[in-house]
Amino acid sequence: MRLRSLLFVPGDRPERFPKAAASGADALILDLEDSVAPEKKAGARQAVAAWLAQPRETPCFVRVNPTGSEHADADVDVLRRILPDGIVLPKSIDAGSVRALAERLGEGCPPILPIASETPAAVFGLGSYGAAAALLAGLTWGAEDLPAAIGAATARNPDGSYTAPYEVVRSLVLFGAHAAGVAAIETVFPDIADADGLAAYVARGRRDGFTGMMAIHPAQVAAINAGFTPGEAEIAHARAVVAAFAANPGAGVLKLDGKMIDQPHLKQAQRLLARV
8 A cells, every 4th residue: 555645534524535535645544533523423433434335446544532532442343344444543652552453453454553652651662663563554653742741832843843852753753663664654744825835844754764644635635745756867766776786796885877876775776666
């Protein structure tokens, strides 16, 4: 499953599901958690179940309510009957949180995407997800719940960049995903109207090693898909790197287009071509 873009849709707004599916997003995240008021969660479950029961071309994840919350059991009961293509697990603490959800859902449990940074304890579990890698669709993070959990005023500087503590968390999620061998999914960009800011944010995520990103509006999808899709020049260069080492078996260092390339360049090229 390609996961460049994952578009959130409130589960209690089924009239938005078709538009979201037509947005070009690689996957939808039908939300039963933060975007749905408590009194509307039962209706949201019904709407999501009805959508999942229909034939669909766009893969659909469902963000459930946190394990242990008053709404979690009802979410699991619905998903046992009609499994989505993936599950987004908020407030995940570590690999044990993933295994516990998979056990509750039983045979056929779809891939799980933990939001792995929303509590202080979760930060210390970010290196554990390799133990549950076979159950994962990837690893992602959020910049809203953690500052609220510790009483911080905000996770962002006045210019919108992350403050130092949350840059650390972002980095740990990135490395935790790659250590587990799963997709590293960047968190959302909240300003829907700032197209330039979104493009810069996507470029930064791609540069740093994220492989996809979550979106909060269909208008963001095209920029995210473009930003996380390797360009023709990148693909051609990667193929040239691979070909150079294939033509020189056993070589540790080579020269390509006047520049030195070595094994890290080969690995980077192979990873890019695997994504393509």
